[in-house]
Amino acid sequence: MNQNKIRVRFAPSPTGPLHIGGVRTALYNYLFARNSGGKFILRIEDTDQTRFVPGAEEYIIESFKWCGIEFDEGVHIGGPFEPYRQSERKDIYKAYAEQLIASGNAYYAFDTPEELDALRLQYEAEKKTFVYNHEARKFLKNALVLSDAETKKLIESGAAYVIRFKNPEDEIIRMEDLIRGEVVVNTQVLDDKILFKSDGMPTYHLANVVDDHLMEISHVIRGEEWLPSMPLHILLYKAFGWEAPKFAHLPLLLKPDGKGKLSKRDGDRMGFPVFPLQWQDPKSGETSHGYREDGYFPDAFVNMLALLGWNPGDEREIFSLEELAKAFTIERVGKSGSRFDPEKAKWFNHQYLVKKEDAELAQLYIPFLIEKGISADLDYVTQVVKLVKERAHFVYEFWEQSDFFFRAPEVFDEQAVKKRWKQDSYDQIAELKELLSGIENFSSENTEEIVKKWLEEKGYGMGAVLNAFRLIIVGGLRGPHMFDIISLIGQEETLRRLEIGLHELGKKE
RNA sequence: GGUCGGUUCGUCUAGUCCGGUCAGGACGCCAGGUUUUCAUCCUGGUAACACGGGUUCAAAUCCCGUACCGACUACCA
Numbered sequence: 001m002n003q004n005k006i007r008v009r010f011a012p013s014p015t016g017p018l019h020i021g022g023v024r025t026a027l028y029n030y031l032f033a034r035n036s037g038g039k040f041i042l043r044i045e046d047t048d049q050t051r052f053v054p055g056a057e058e059y060i061i062e063s064f065k066w067c068g069i070e071f072d073e074g075v076h077i078g079g080p081f082e083p084y085r086q087s088e089r090k091d092i093y094k095a096y097a098e099q100l101i102a103s104g105n106a107y108y109a110f111d112t113p114e115e116l117d118a119l120r121l122q123y124e125a126e127k128k129t130f131v132y133n134h135e136a137r138k139f140l141k142n143a144l145v146l147s148d149a150e151t152k153k154l155i156e157s158g159a160a161y162v163i164r165f166k167n168p169e170d171e172i173i174r175m176e177d178l179i180r181g182e183v184v185v186n187t188q189v190l191d192d193k194i195l196f197k198s199d200g201m202p203t204y205h206l207a208n209v210v211d212d213h214l215m216e217i218s219h220v221i222r223g224e225e226w227l228p229s230m231p232l233h234i235l236l237y238k239a240f241g242w243e244a245p246k247f248a249h250l251p252l253l254l255k256p257d258g259k260g261k262l263s264k265r266d267g268d269r270m271g272f273p274v275f276p277l278q279w280q281d282p283k284s285g286e287t288s289h290g291y292r293e294d295g296y297f298p299d300a301f302v303n304m305l306a307l308l309g310w311n312p313g314d315e316r317e318i319f320s321l322e323e324l325a326k327a328f329t330i331e332r333v334g335k336s337g338s339r340f341d342p343e344k345a346k347w348f349n350h351q352y353l354v355k356k357e358d359a360e361l362a363q364l365y366i367p368f369l370i371e372k373g374i375s376a377d378l379d380y381v382t383q384v385v386k387l388v389k390e391r392a393h394f395v396y397e398f399w400e401q402s403d404f405f406f407r408a409p410e411v412f413d414e415q416a417v418k419k420r421w422k423q424d425s426y427d428q429i430a431e432l433k434e435l436l437s438g439i440e441n442f443s444s445e446n447t448e449e450i451v452k453k454w455l456e457e458k459g460y461g462m463g464a465v466l467n468a469f470r471l472i473i474v475g476g477l478r479g480p481h482m483f484d485i486i487s488l489i490g491q492e493e494t495l496r497r498l499e500i501g502l503h504e505l506g507k508k509e
Numbered sequence: 510g511g512u513c514g515g516u517u518c519g520u521c522u523a524g525u526c527c528g529g530u531c532a533g534g535a536c537g538c539c540a541g542g543u544u545u546u547c548a549u550c551c552u553g554g555u556a557a558c559a560c561g562g563g564u565u566c567a568a569a570u571c572c573c574g575u576a577c578c579g580a581c582u583a584c585c586a
Contacts, residue, residue, distance in 0.1 A: 013586045048585055113584060129510060131582080162584055180514070189512050197584040204586050228513055228581040251515080252579070259578065307535095311522060315534050334522080337579070341520050344536045354549090391548040401548085416546085466545035477546040 006038025409475025
């Protein structure tokens with residue numbers, strides 16, 4: 001193995017949509033690779049044929065594309081270590097399993113799943129736990145107990161078998177985790193995990209070790225749920241006589257309330273996405289929300305995710321992907337699980353929304369307008385966006401903040417009428433209409449100056465008049481600066497709305 | 510049950526390795542200010558070292574124990 005080359009991989013199983021915890025794991029791998037000038041690889045771990053879900057692999061690839069996370073090698077782009085899909089590498093694992101048998105590190109076992117299940121039940125009844133370990137393997141149906149001739153005969157007769165790892169009986173394993181430091185385990189407590197299944201496929205444990213070695217992976221950065229199997233993996237590298245990669249086990253993403261790791265259910269329950277993209281389950285037809293479809297910007301999403309378990313050590317919070325790559329180090333990844341906070345996710349999106357160009361946001365807004373049956377030119381929409389973007393977390397919220405730029409109010413908010421349409425209002429607004437109709441330069445600044453002067457001369461209350469004015473133009477007590485609004489919709493439209501408003505609201509007695 | 514991991518404001522976290530500033534920032538929340546409304550924005554406030562021992566002049570920081578939480582414990586990954 002070339003020791004100087006940093007190579008990391010993300011190795012999902014195509015069993016469904018990618019959970020944001022998985023996205024974060026991939027992100028940290030990506031950032032680590034970019035930070036160190038290394039390579040980032042996408043490998044598909046589809047050794048469980050029974051759990052294959054159509055479309056999952058495509059979903060995973062599309063998710064990263066959306067996030068802006070790019071791979072250097074992988075199932076979708078190829079590379080020097082092809083193939084990158086384990087089902088297509090099927091043939092290579094058997095030989096490695098047999099190599100382990102030859103070296104005395106593994107053995108054939110013929111126990112059927114039913115037999116083992118029965119054993120587990122039996123143990124449970126006695127309040128014990130059945131473990132296929134160095135004790136149990138001495139009295140079960142395997143090559144350690146059977147003679148070589150019997151074993152050979154069984155295999156030749158076509159009996160189903162698995163290959164299990166033969167754990168050392170009593171050995172202290174000291175392991176180094178980049179995030180957690182030293183982890184020590186006695187092999188006594190380990191069980192003889194299956195490496196090779198009776199269906200001819202390797203298990204994760206064998207396949208990931210073989211592939212990581214063959215693909216010259218230098219660092220294995222994965223979720224904390226893999227920490228308990230790190231000893232097995234270390235032992236496997238040792239048994240093969242290979243140098244093990246460095247390991248880093250990332251803390252879990254926890255649910256926003258209560259206990260435990262974040263799950264799909266939490267998203268449904270609390271109304272926030274758990275997946276990067278929308279996903280429709282091919283079997284149940286059930287649809288799950290995605291960040292993309294819910295209006296999040298990919299850069300905001302990635303930024304938010306990166307800060308969940310990692311921090312730069314200073315007080316910066318807004319990072320582009322490039323900035324993240326520059327700042328990221330594995331040392332600054334925390335040890336403890338992070339509770340996901342949907343509120344902060346929204347805040348991040350707002351930050352990115354405000355930072356974006358008005359024209360860019362207008363482009364994104366136009367489809368929403370079209371859906372409302374409104375056609376407006378980009379220039380006008382850009383002006384509108386400029387006025388309302390600070391008030392929104394998402395582009396889809398623009399409509400509720402700016403509908404009145406595109407159409408006259410159809411109804412007047414009842415509460416607002418009650419509060420702001422007083423006895424004097426009709427006459428004052430009628431006067432205001434007169435005033436506005438005479439203005440030649442209808443710019444925001446100019447109308448504001450003229451109206452304020454008029455208010456002062458007349459001794460009218462600014463709040464009273466302008467709120468009544470707003471009520472008529474907007475339909476409610478909301479929206480940006482009044483003079484910005486009328487300047488944008490124009491003099492003609494302003495006067496038209498005043499006419500309608502006066503007629504609708506009438507004179508209050 | 511067993512093994513491993515974790516524990517600083519409600520949440521994300523800095524500080525812990527190399528003991529010593531009112532334990533800092535952000536989100537949220539609350540209050541005030543700005544404003545013609547709402548939002549933004551500005552200012553301020555709220556609020557934490559899981560617990561118990563020990564070592565020390567001094568512990569969030571080092572040691573031990575306890576509690577709690579989590580992950581894992583499949584011919585799944």
